[in-house]
Amino acid sequence: MKHFDAIVIGTGSAGSTVATTLSEAGKKVAIIDDMPFGGTCSQRGCDPKKVLVGAAEIIARAQHMAGKGITGRPEINWQELMAFKKTFTGQIPANTEQKFADAGIAMFHGTATFLDKQTIQIGEEKLTADHIVLATGAKPAKLGIPGEELLIDSTGFLALESLPGSMVMVGGGYIAFEFAHMAARAGARVTILHRGRRPLEGFDADLVAMLVKATEAAGIRVILEAAVAQVTPSDEGFQVDYRKGGQTGSVQAGLVVHAAGRAPAVEELDPERAGIEHSKKGVKVNDYLQCLGNPAVYACGDVAEKGLPLTPLAGYEGRLVAKNILENNVETFNNAPVPSVVFTIPPLASVGMTEEKARETGKDLTVTCAETSDWYSSKRINEGISGYKTIVDKETGLLLGAHLFGDHSDEVINLFAMAMKFDIPASQLEKTIMAYPTRSSDIRYMF
Numbered sequence: 210m211k212h213f214d215a216i217v218i219g220t221g222s223a224g225s226t227v228a229t230t231l232s233e234a235g236k237k238v239a240i241i242d243d244m245p246f247g248g249t250c251s252q253r254g255c256d257p258k259k260v261l262v263g264a265a266e267i268i269a270r271a272q273h274m275a276g277k278g279i280t281g282r283p284e285i286n287w288q289e290l291m292a293f294k295k296t297f298t299g300q301i302p303a304n305t306e307q308k309f310a311d312a313g314i315a316m317f318h319g320t321a322t323f324l325d326k327q328t329i330q331i332g333e334e335k336l337t338a339d340h341i342v343l344a345t346g347a348k349p350a351k352l353g354i355p356g357e358e359l360l361i362d363s364t365g366f367l368a369l370e371s372l373p374g375s376m377v378m379v380g381g382g383y384i385a386f387e388f389a390h391m392a393a394r395a396g397a398r399v400t401i402l403h404r405g406r407r408p409l410e411g412f413d414a415d416l417v418a419m420l421v422k423a424t425e426a427a428g429i430r431v432i433l434e435a436a437v438a439q440v441t442p443s444d445e446g447f448q449v450d451y452r453k454g455g456q457t458g459s460v461q462a463g464l465v466v467h468a469a470g471r472a473p474a475v476e477e478l479d480p481e482r483a484g485i486e487h488s489k490k491g492v493k494v495n496d497y498l499q500c501l502g503n504p505a506v507y508a509c510g511d512v513a514e515k516g517l518p519l520t521p522l523a524g525y526e527g528r529l530v531a532k533n534i535l536e537n538n539v540e541t542f543n544n545a546p547v548p549s550v551v552f553t554i555p556p557l558a559s560v561g562m563t564e565e566k567a568r569e570t571g572k573d574l575t576v577t578c579a580e581t582s583d584w585y586s587s588k589r590i591n592e593g594i595s596g597y598k599t600i601v602d603k604e605t606g607l608l609l610g611a612h613l614f615g616d617h618s619d620e621v622i623n624l625f626a627m628a629m630k631f632d633i634p635a636s637q638l639e640k641t642i643m644a645y646p647t648r649s650s651d652i653r654y655m656f
């Protein structure tokens with residue numbers, strides 16, 4: 210039995226951060242993963258996805274500018290694009306392992322399970338540690354519908370050798386909208402089936418309505434209040450049956466994609482053996498990110514119940530866990546607003562509260578919301594639909610939320626995030642001289 214100061218389970222943004230920080234501080238560290246080292250974001254999530262989005266943006270831009278100085282129709286060559294994508298993802302496992310080797314971190318490949326509060330088993334090997342860190346991320350949630358095995362998940366989609374002519378996205382969240390936008394620009398007929406009344410429930414309703422309009426304008430069908438009930442093989446590939454308001458409907462498609470949510474990767478760990486409490490939302494932790502039921506164990510990233518399941522949060526939580534292990538619980542989780550982007554074309558970006566949530570606070574608000582397709586920034590590229598909403602606390606003048614839809618929203622939102630983090634009042638943001646003509650220079654008209 211080998212003993213370590215810390216065992217980290219998971220090599221993604223959260224786990225890598227903890228392991229390297231502890232190792233740099235002189236701790237004896239082991240790290241475990243049952244997939245190629247490097248985690249979701251860099252290999253199967255954000256980064257490869259945005260390479261594909263980059264190509265789709267060119268198609269959309271050319272379509273918008275057709276007859277306005279752009280002739281000809283660029284097309285996506287899927288095989289070439291996937292080969293380009295692999296130039297980013299292919300080296301990740303080797304580079305990650307090299308980084309761990311250089312840091313003197315012991316590496317183990319396989320599925321980790323708890324044997325007791327401080328013992329982990331991977332295959333035949335048993336490891337013990339003073340601290341164990343759960344950074345196991347999330348996996349596609351079980352749908353519990355007949356034909357579930359016929360769907361591909363986001364990992365499968367990002368590895369497709371060729372793109373079928375038609376596809377259905379089951380679910381209406383980040384993955385559904387991002388993949389639908391890129392597949393449509395690559396020439397596929399796409400249908401989004403979402404069971405809720407509105408998609409992307411965490412985003413502001415008015416801005417989501419703009420995104421849905423732009424999505425439909427890109428030729429994507431969005432069917433709401435449609436709960437997918439079963440998937441069966443058919444002549445065209447698959448038949449997807451759904452229930453909508455007491456009625457049933459069906460869509461034929463060459464591919465069906467699971468875009469119906471991800472669940473924290475907890476079960477395989479056998480957490481009960483270590484006394485670790487968890488819920489559907491993940492491993493329960495206190496403000497130091499220490500597991501409830503077992504203080505020797507910490508959790509960070511998508512697997513932990515705290516914080517949004519996003520990469521910047523995984524890195525932040527990893528840094529926090531490392532610090533709390535090294536310095537014996539000195540810093541608590543900061544629930545400050547985190548910007549989030551749906552990488553559609555154009556992107557939808559948000560930081561802070563939605564108008565709905567802000568109204569619940571009972572504060573006196575100034576809410577400014579408009580479509581901006583007639584603003585120069587949108588007209589210049591013939592962007593059909595764009596808009597914004599800002600929510601300011603009347604008493605303090607501070608921003609409670611900002612929501613943007615349009616070209617470059619994914620970058621401009623970070624200025625709002627900075628203003629919120631450093632309590633810069635809206636009036637100051639408005640007065641800041643920004644380079645012109647840029648989307649950021651539009652901020653002054655958003656209050």
Ligand SMILES: Cc1cc2nc3c(=O)[nH]c(=O)nc-3n(C[C@H](O)[C@H](O)[C@H](O)COP(=O)(O)OP(=O)(O)OC[C@H]3O[C@@H](n4cnc5c(N)ncnc54)[C@H](O)[C@@H]3O)c2cc1C
Nearest residue numbers: 219221222223243248249254321345346510511518519520
């Ligand atoms: C398609 C897609 C696109 C995304 N796009 C974005 C984006 O644009 N921006 C953004 O901020 N976020 C995005 N995300 C979310 C982001 O990828 C995650 O929030 C982030 O990767 C979580 O990091 P993590 O370290 O918690 O877990 P992960 O990176 O998932 O790492 C966990 C690792 O633990 C391993 N593991 C699990 N259980 C065990 C076990 N029992 N034993 C051993 N190993 C185990 C897993 O195999 C995995 O390799 C996206 C996610 C997906 C799926």
Ligand SMILES: NC(=O)c1ccc[n+]([C@@H]2O[C@H](COP(=O)([O-])OP(=O)(O)OC[C@H]3O[C@@H](n4cnc5c(N)ncnc54)[C@H](O)[C@@H]3O)[C@@H](O)[C@H]2O)c1
Nearest residue numbers: 380381382383384402403404436437468469470471518550
């Ligand atoms: N740009 C980004 O930051 C980004 C991109 C992709 C993924 N992610 C992360 O990955 C997570 C998972 O993404 P996601 O898009 O799969 O999930 P999601 O939770 O954003 O959305 C899934 C939606 O599918 C619906 N749904 C579930 N079952 C259904 C059914 N049978 N029929 C119809 N609809 C159904 C749910 O009501 C839910 O609203 C996100 O929460 C996010 O944290 C982030």
